[in-house]
């Protein structure tokens with residue numbers, strides 16, 4: 001049985017239709033669950049479909065870039081196998097050990113490490129703004145990445161393969177789990193609090209990732225993990241917040257009324273990082289943390305203020 005599972009994942013990279021079916025199927029299932037047990041009522045600008053169309057346009061571009069990286073991933077993984085290079089080869093790990101260590105290393109580089117660089121380095125924050133500017137986080141937000149960010153994340157993923165020496169079946173198992181988690185943690189669904197909290201000791205839970213999408217610091221600069229929550233717990237970037245207090249989007253760097261403007265989102269990384277109109281409007285969406293006036297936003301220096309120009 002193990003062999004047939006391994007064969008399945010070993011050749012998954014060559015079956016783009018099946019991979020796409022996993023992504024589309026996951027999106028559709030969570031899209032339906034969002035309607036049944038929503039985490040919070042979202043106020044779409046025009047409609048849920050119009051919001052999804054913008055995010056899915058970014059998703060399609062991301063998947064095309066990712067398919068390009070697929071070739072490099074296979075080549076690099078094969079190279080580590082012939083050269084016996086990487087942690088799984090150096091430690092002569094068993095099959096299960098290889099799958100676990102590969103998932104951990106790939107998650108660290110491709111999930112946590114690439115993500116924190118996007119928050120800390122201004123050049124990459126410019127690209128990542130597109131992901132955070134969504135004021136209605138749902139299952140379609142997961143792969144709303146600027147194309148340049150998709151490339152940046154792809155490079156970190158290759159770094160993870162180089163360090164771990166992951167064979168292709170382990171890479172594909174991790175990527176399948178990652179796909180499920182990206183949809184699951186962005187979906188506007190509500191798990192019972194005890195379940196969400198227990199899950200977050202090891203894995204990223206839906207509530208945990210929503211804190212990362214809160215519009216103000218220091219919450220935006222927390223919970224960077226993609227699949228495992230252990231990196232945030234180890235490196236002190238884990239934060240919690242009550243779901244009633246979460247407000248999505250950014251308090252600066254991007255005008256929230258343009259969060260469904262595809263053309264402007266594409267251009268954003270090439271524009272000045274902080275423009276005058278990039279401050280959020282004084283609209284209060286129900287969250288207690290909503291700041292009431294632009295003036296108070298500008299003068300904000302409390303614990304929730306953005307700490308550096310690079311972050312958000």
Ligand SMILES: [Zn+2]
Pocket residue numbers: 115119128131132212
């Ligand atoms: Zn982020």
